[in-house]
Amino acid sequence: xxxxxxxxxxxxxxNGSLVEVEADISSNLPGFVIVGLxxxxxxxxxxxxxxxxxxxxxxxxxxxxxxxxxxxxxxxxGSSFDLAIAIAALRAAGTIKNQExxxxxxxxxxxxxxxxxxxxxxxxxxxxHLGFEKVMVPQAxxxxxxxxxxxxxxxxxxLSEAVARLAAGSSQRRIQVQPSHTLTDSAGESQESSxxxxxxxIYGQPFxxxxxxxxxxxxxxxxxxxxxGVGKTMMAERLPGLLPDLAIECALETTALHSISASRxxxxxxxxxxxxxxxxxxxxxxxxxxxxxxxVPTPGLVSLAHNGVLFLDEAPEFQLPxxxxxxxxxxxxxxxxxxxxxxxxxPARFQLVLAANPCPCGFAMxxxxxCRCTPMARQRYLTRLSGPLLDRxxxxxxxxxxxxAQVELDRKNPNRADxxxxxxxxxxxxxxxAARNRIFGFxxxxxxxxxxxxxxxxxxxxxxxxxxxxxxxxxxNLRGYDRCLRVAxxxxxxxxxxxxxxxxxxxxxxxxxxQLGAA
Ligand SMILES: Nc1ncnc2c1ncn2[C@@H]1O[C@H](COP(=O)(O)OP(=O)(O)OP(=O)(O)O)[C@@H](O)[C@H]1O
Ligand SMILES: [Mg+2]
Ligand SMILES: [Zn+2]
Numbered sequence: 001x002x003x004x005x006x007x008x009x010x011x012x013x014x015n016g017s018l019v020e021v022e023a024d025i026s027s028n029l030p031g032f033v034i035v036g037l038x039x040x041x042x043x044x045x046x047x048x049x050x051x052x053x054x055x056x057x058x059x060x061x062x063x064x065x066x067x068x069x070x071x072x073x074x075x076x077x078g079s080s081f082d083l084a085i086a087i088a089a090l091r092a093a094g095t096i097k098n099q100e101x102x103x104x105x106x107x108x109x110x111x112x113x114x115x116x117x118x119x120x121x122x123x124x125x126x127x128x129h130l131g132f133e134k135v136m137v138p139q140a141x142x143x144x145x146x147x148x149x150x151x152x153x154x155x156x157x158x159l160s161e162a163v164a165r166l167a168a169g170s171s172q173r174r175i176q177v178q179p180s181h182t183l184t185d186s187a188g189e190s191q192e193s194s195x196x197x198x199x200x201x202i203y204g205q206p207f208x209x210x211x212x213x214x215x216x217x218x219x220x221x222x223x224x225x226x227x228x229g230v231g232k233t234m235m236a237e238r239l240p241g242l243l244p245d246l247a248i249e250c251a252l253e254t255t256a257l258h259s260i261s262a263s264r265x266x267x268x269x270x271x272x273x274x275x276x277x278x279x280x281x282x283x284x285x286x287x288x289x290x291x292x293x294x295x296v297p298t299p300g301l302v303s304l305a306h307n308g309v310l311f312l313d314e315a316p317e318f319q320l321p322x323x324x325x326x327x328x329x330x331x332x333x334x335x336x337x338x339x340x341x342x343x344x345x346x347p348a349r350f351q352l353v354l355a356a357n358p359c360p361c362g363f364a365m366x367x368x369x370x371c372r373c374t375p376m377a378r379q380r381y382l383t384r385l386s387g388p389l390l391d392r393x394x395x396x397x398x399x400x401x402x403x404x405a406q407v408e409l410d411r412k413n414p415n416r417a418d419x420x421x422x423x424x425x426x427x428x429x430x431x432x433x434a435a436r437n438r439i440f441g442f443x444x445x446x447x448x449x450x451x452x453x454x455x456x457x458x459x460x461x462x463x464x465x466x467x468x469x470x471x472x473x474x475x476x477n478l479r480g481y482d483r484c485l486r487v488a489x490x491x492x493x494x495x496x497x498x499x500x501x502x503x504x505x506x507x508x509x510x511x512x513x514x515q516l517g518a519a
Contacts, residue, residue: 004091005102007132008069008084009123010076013297013337013344014256016126018112020070021081023088028064034085036069037128039077039295039341048108048313049086056112056160060093075341079107080117083136086159087166098166102154103127105145106138112159116140119260124148124276125252134183136162144259147252147271194240194274200418201234203410204402208235211397211510213422216242217429218490219444221330221352223315225382226399232355236311239353241419242276242309244427250307257303276308278350282317282391286325290335292349297337302329305350306423315354316384323389326352331393333447351446353392356382367401388429392448396512429493443488453485463501466508476508484508 004023009016032046053060054417067085069076083106090096105123107115120141125148127135134152137145142155156162199209208224212235215222222239224232245255278301280288289302302310310326312318329335331351358364359378364371371378390396410416434443440452448456457464465482470476476484487507490501 004088006084006088006091007101008072008081008500009103009126009130010074011080011119011123011126011260012075012342013299013346014122014125014253015344016130017074017083018130019074019076019081020215021084021088022068022293022408023085023092024066024068025061025092026066026087028112029119030062030064032060032067034067034069034333036072037070037075039075041078042081045079045108045221046081048082048110048151049089050088052082052089052108052112052159053334054162055110056158058090058160060089065089065092076201076471077341078117079115080105080119081107083114083138083159083162084110087162087361088460090163096163096166096182097105098169100134100166101132102136103130103132104136104279105141106136108159111501112160113298114156114158115136117290117368119256120144121147121252121259122256124151124153125256127151130495136165144255145268147255176251177347193272194277195419197238197241198419199235199238199242199422201237202231204406205231205235208397208399209417211376211395212239212242213426214487214494215239215351215353215395215492216422216511217426217445217494217509218394218396218433218487219351219446220487220490221354221446222395222397223385223390223393224397224399225356225357225358225365225399227356227364227369228362232399233313236279236313236353236355237277238327238419239311239351240309242422242426243275244423245273246275246307254307256307257346261299261304268472274308275310277312278305278308282312284317284318284322286319286321289322290329291337291344291346293337293339295339296341297339297346299346300335300348302326302348302350303346306347308350310350310411311353313355313357315383320384323385327388327392347502349447353395356385358382365398365400368425384420389482391477391479394487395510397510398512421519425494427492428496432496433489433493448482448486448489450482453482456489457485457499460499463499463504466501467504470508479509484511487511 006021008019008021010019034043046432058509072352077135084104087104105120109115116138120137124135124145128148128150136154139155139157145153154165166192250275251271258436280301289300291298329348334345334347337344359370359371359373359381363369364378433445437443467481471481484507487510488499488503491503491506
């Protein structure tokens, strides 16, 4: 009997490896086995494929069917191999004669339907890297697969449709229409909501809005400290609305991460073009933060927030392991997760925003109420954040209550800043910064390596005099020194000129060295 083949992909993290599916029908006793390191759910493919072929009136011969997934060393899991296995089996049975080279992704229902699966976008991206020109995917994943662009995508609703498409050959290429439901799915709504929250809703607080603008323009991490009700949460929620749309490569990367996440039901979704905003509850575990999963690595919140904002409201209330787990992601811009299925590396370049009350009762900075905490409790509260994590925050802001006169004044001010205008200004500043930074191999000022800062400031010794003094006096450490240099670059980019001494002074104020110790 003939040896038949098809192709599938094994996805570990965002990385897909090619899996060759070989099917052989021999005259031994009837049976169906899959060999080549399948996991439990993949082994169940035998039952699904058997039932789906029968119910599609495409029965397999009642003989011994052996399916080999190679290379055997690559772990394989899940149900997305079903379609490829069925096609290989039907080729072995002689039902399919067409030998077109497709990569197949899809789960089979017992009734012969082709069901959507997770991770279609990274699978199709991998397929293009592996040199495939055609993929066949569940119709429900068609829109997601089509985001890739460089590859012919065929969407099918059932196994019989897949077989009909192959029987018709490539001349009968079916014209696909993007299903309309993908335009109004949940991702679309959340993308709009990041723009719905406008800084124009914030009255008073010009200093805080300026800080948000600088954070957005340079990608700087930020901490806001203030009494309950001063608007910390409100401001953090308005940061994503200040960020420009994602560039196409970033958008694909973020969409791919959301596509493989178990916590996001993004099947059939559209491209994530707005920077994501993740705001976990303070009970979140470190596994939820950095990712994990049983057997198969799945991305955590730091990766879902990739190219966007990770907001920890009431940050000192988070569990210490969860806070600590952020450090590695912040430093390297990615997380590595090892599970039995393999080692996955997930990108995790996010902008961290922390909000905190100044003390457990919250009123240590308030003019309206007095603090009931012991000096000890007050001191201990913020130190939960201190040390290495706090040290990586460029902007530390104290937010105080606005008074009613300021609110009145702002209500009547027709020229108040709004997010759309700031976003345009921020986009210009980012372009100006990137034009300078690209020579050194990075884009956002917050990502500037020390060597690049030395080079950029090499001819500006006079500017850094204040910082040098602070360094000598031990008021600031070298990391703090560099962070001020980074923020100063952003302030200059927003102003559309070279760095001046006042930018460094403003950066030092934004870093709040005096308020939280020299860390
Ligand atoms: N500057 C402001 N302009 C307009 N509204 C404001 C301002 N500050 C606070 N508010 C209003 O007060 C509400 C409470 O603000 P928010 O929840 O952001 O405070 P918070 O600092 O996060 O408080 P908590 O520490 O209790 O979480 C907001 O929903 C908003 O309506
Ligand atoms: Mg709040
Ligand atoms: Zn207190």
